[in-house]
Amino acid sequence: MDGASPNSAPVSAPSTRFRSAPTGLVRLPPLAPGMRVGLYGGSFNPPHAGHRLVSLLALKHLQLDRIWWIVTPGNPLKSHGDLAPTVQRVEEARRLAAHPRIVVTAFEEEIAARYTVDTLAFLVRRYPAVRFVWIMGADNLASFHRWRGWRRIAAMMPIAVIDRPGFTLKATRSRAALRFQPYRLAEGSASCLPALSPPAWVFLHGLRSTLSSTELRRKRGGGAPNA
Numbered sequence: 040m041d042g043a044s045p046n047s048a049p050v051s052a053p054s055t056r057f058r059s060a061p062t063g064l065v066r067l068p069p070l071a072p073g074m075r076v077g078l079y080g081g082s083f084n085p086p087h088a089g090h091r092l093v094s095l096l097a098l099k100h101l102q103l104d105r106i107w108w109i110v111t112p113g114n115p116l117k118s119h120g121d122l123a124p125t126v127q128r129v130e131e132a133r134r135l136a137a138h139p140r141i142v143v144t145a146f147e148e149e150i151a152a153r154y155t156v157d158t159l160a161f162l163v164r165r166y167p168a169v170r171f172v173w174i175m176g177a178d179n180l181a182s183f184h185r186w187r188g189w190r191r192i193a194a195m196m197p198i199a200v201i202d203r204p205g206f207t208l209k210a211t212r213s214r215a216a217l218r219f220q221p222y223r224l225a226e227g228s229a230s231c232l233p234a235l236s237p238p239a240w241v242f243l244h245g246l247r248s249t250l251s252s253t254e255l256r257r258k259r260g261g262g263a264p265n266a
Contacts, residue, residue, distance in 0.1 A: 072168035075233040080109035156188030177210035184214040198240040
């Protein structure tokens, strides 16, 4: 399908690389050509206020129309032993997000995409007229070079990196940051990022949260209240 539809209509999943949903269709949030959409993927296990803080920062500085929280089946670089069911994580994320421009979706499970590079390729191929931006924390930039297809990701869409406590220097001195340093945008020009051709990225500072899904899971397991 060329461009994007303003309706939340299902689209066919690719027949080769990805597995289709039972109906052969994948239901995605509404999109329209020219929309500026941030993609924020993660296990959200569990979602917490830090995720919302990152999203509000990105919405403001990048002047996005929407942010999608892509609740993933699981991170290939992490253990899945304590991973809550997808439906539970989606429900918790929706309750927490509570914002008209933050949309929670689990379509990645429908297309059986294990890696971010495959998910983004699916979206770019389906919606070439939408201005997607990949959003990630500074902790992820620090290890971005370990991701499958990290160079392809940087070549597919602009990237916004959100600062996190303890990772500012690690992230900006990381292999990926140094590789793409010539394409880094000044923070004051962040609103231009969605309109730029990749590779292009920006490092955003702002209020930072120390919340961690790993720590929240530990507290849950020990009977401590969820922060």
